[in-house]
Structures are given as C-alpha cells and as structure tokens.
Amino acid sequence: MIKVLVADDHKIFVDGLISLLTLEHNISIVAKAHNGNELIECVKKYDVDVILSDINMPEMDGKDAAGIIIKEYPDIKIIMLSMHNRTAIIKEMEQMGVHGYVLKSCDNAELVDAINTVYLGKRYFSKEVKIVLDNAKVGRNDDEEMLITARELSIIKLLCKGQTSKEIGLNLGLSVFTVDTHRKNLLIKTKCKNVVSLVNYAYKNNIVVLD
Amino acid sequence: MIKVLVADDHKIFVDGLISLLTLEHNISIVAKAHNGNELIECVKKYDVDVILSDINMPEMDGKDAAGIIIKEYPDIKIIMLSMHNRTAIIKEMEQMGVHGYVLKSCDNAELVDAINTVYLGKRYFSKEVKIVLDNAKVGRNDDEEMLITARELSIIKLLCKGQTSKEIGLNLGLSVFTVDTHRKNLLIKTKCKNVVSLVNYAYKNNIVVLD
DNA sequence: TTCTAAATAAGTAGTAATACGCGTTCTTTT
DNA sequence: AAAAGAACGCGTATTACTACTTATTTAGAA
Secondary structure (H helix, E strand, O other), X not given: OEEEEEEOXXXXXXXXXXXXXXXOOOEEEEEEEOOHHHHHHHHHHOOOXXXXXXXXXXXXXXXXHHHHHHXXXXXXXXXXXXXXXXXXXXXXXXXXXXXXXXXXXXXHHHHHHHHHHHHOOOOEEOHHHHHHHHHHHHOOOOOOOOOOOHHHHHHHHHHXXXXXXXXXXXXXXXXXXXXXXXXXXXXXXXXXXXXHHHHHHHHHOOOOOOO | OEEEEEEOOOHHHHHHHHHHHOOOOOEEEEEXXXXXXXXXXXXXXXXXXXXXXXXXXXXXXXXXXXXXXHHHOOOOEEEEEEOOOOHHXXXXXXXXXXXXXXXXXXXXXXXXXXXXXXXXXXXXXXXXXXXXHHHHHHOOOOOXXXXXXXXXXXXXXXXHOOOOXXXXXXXXXXXXXXXXXXXXXXXXXXXXXXXXXXXXXXXXXXXXXXX
C-alpha cells in the first residue's frame, strides 16, 4: 500500500481526488492538508510515502513546504500538482528535487501512474510537461542561468503591487537610482520591454503570486 | 434524480467531483465537459437539470457558455465554480442570471446543498460569498454601476499584454489621444493609480485572463 | 426630441519610466 | 590575489504615462 497525502487549498478538489484514489487497490490516503503549514504538520504526524501537493496555497506555499520536506524527510516522494505548464516553474521544481510534476488537466490514469512511478524511486513528469522542457532545450539560447537575485525579487514583488520606483526606494531604503538600476537589469534579464510585461512574467513564472 | 453536468478544464478535478457526487443518492452525472464548446454540445445532446461549471476555461469561457445556456435553455440551473471570492466577479455572475456561485474551497456538503437548492428553483451563494457581497453593500458608495465598456475592454486587454498607448492606437486604429482618454477613464473607474494596478485589477476581477 | 453616455480627438504640464553609460563597494568564488 | 557578480549610486536623454481640460459625433434611452 502506498501511503498518500493530498494537499490543496480547494477542499472539493482534495476530496474528489481522495474519492478517486481510494478506488485504487494499492493506494491509501493517510491525510489531507489545505495549506503549507498543515502539510508540514501532517508529515510530522503521519507515516507518508507520497505527497500530492498544489504549488500555490495560502499560509505557506506548496513550493516552500516541498523545500522543507525534501531536506528533512528525504524518503518522502513529492509530486507537484499544477495548472501551469511553464518552463520556468517546471525547471524550478526539477532543481528543487521534486519527484514529479503533473498537470491538473491530466487524467486519473496518469496521476496513478505518477504515484506508482515516484514510489519506485523514479521521477515522473507529464507528457505535456516533457514537451515543454524539450522545446526549451531546443531553443537553449534563452535561459543560460538566468537567475533573479534576492534584491531583484523584493523589487519585482513591489512592482507587481503597482508601486513606483520612488515608493519602492522608500520601502526598501534605497535611492531611486538604485531601484531604477535593478529595474533596468530585470528588464534585460527577462527580455521584457516594460513593467507590465515584467509583471506578467512574474505571474506566469510564479515568481510572484497574484493575491 | 437530479441530472448533473460537470464542466472544468482540469480533468482530475472533474473526475474527482463525479466520484464524489455519484455517492449521493439523488444525483446522477449525465455528462462532463472540459471547455465551453463541449459544454454547449453536451447541453444539446443530454437532458440536464443542473450544470456545475468553472468560469475560466479554454476554447470558450464558462461565463460565455453560461450566458448562452441561460438564454436558450432557461430551465437548466447553472452553478458557477470558482476559486475567486471577489465582488466584481460574483456580481457579474449574479446579474447574468446564474443560479449559484460556489467556491472551490468549499466542502462536499456545501456543494451538494447548492445542487439541491438550485434544483428547487432557489438561488445559492456560498456563505463566504455572501459575506463579500454584504461588505460590498455596506461600503455601497464605491461600485455605483461601474461598468467597463466594450472599447475599454479591448484597450485593457492590450494594456495587459504590455502594449503602450501608441501600439494600442495602431492596433485598434485609434489616435493616441483617444487611447489615453480611455486609459484615464479606466483609472478613474477602477480607482487604480497606474497601469500595473489596472492590470492587477483586470486579472483579479477576471476581466482579462492571464494566458 | 431631448438627454445621456460612449467614443472620439486634442491640448498642456508634470511625473514616471526606459535606454544609454559610468562608476564604487562588498562578497564569494576561483 | 584576482575575477566575477551583486548591490548600490548617479547622470543625461528620450519616451511613456498621468492629471488636468475641452469638445465633437454618434447611439440609445427617457
């Protein structure tokens, strides 16, 4: 029996998933969580083999929770469930050491397949996800170690809130010139032409979460 | 038996929901759809009492599909399933004549309750949704018939893509001045202080969908 | 018809943002 | 110790955006 934990902030989604997975003869659901904190708590309390977790959740994010679990419970396999099929997010998850990445648009059979695969110690990425990753490899030119630094991250977050350079400067205790330099570097790094594009980039790549 | 149709672009979500709802003695699932077009097709083919539909779907949006169904099949009850608990979206749905609005973070019992309620001809809005609507009524001053016009909508869409006023003007065959006037009016209407806030507003209120 | 709202266009003025370039300092890696 | 990269600060020039105002045309509602 594979002991599975399901985490997602949408209760009916979790319950639906549980209802589906309990039909499988070799899967048993041991717990459910609706945010990152609950997820961590459940992992402490219960004996878990595989975690199915959403990326975006309130309280604590599924990504952050996954990071903690990977470090402290290296035997637990984690499959991220996501509605987004985007290179940057998938790569981030891959590099974090997550064991699987499955789209919410996948079917039941695929999810069961994913659970069985990661339980055996292998990695599982959806077919559609692989296509995205392969396309990214073909056009390899673009993402050569493009990393957003901590400072840039704090600035991009405030930009997404609609703050101007002046406001960001006041907020972070920086001169407007400095903020502008970071903005400039961000536009170059992300190949965006203006703030709106940058904000979209941040949302699409899950750097910043809308609300 | 209440004949229910479930529509959502996330297959596992639909299957999970079906698995949950078939446990109910008075509910039977007659069809499922993964986009608005399929939804319309299913309504034509099958005899349906209640539709559970997501708002955002590819091909055709759940909102547009609901509009068509309300006009052409006035006997079918529609419950919108949404992850957003925002006044503007909820009010729009209410005005469209949708019979229920339930959050994806609700539990199974509430969803079943909603299905039974709308089947009896009554309306159903989640408790959390009602709280949001009531809060909006208290601070009634703000939303006095705030409607975004068709032209404004086309402009806000292009703004969300990161286009400048000049580009939008070229795109829509308008002078930059005109575009700027619309932008100005949009900022006033939405009480936003700049484009980024406006873009956020559009995303949050489902006026524009991010990718 | 009259009234209203929307869409259109235009202007000035001021502020914010972007495109350049040039630096310093500090830390981390080699 | 040298190199690299991050964070920081400063300029100028140009473009984009926002705040104010005005006004015409058109379509629809009272």
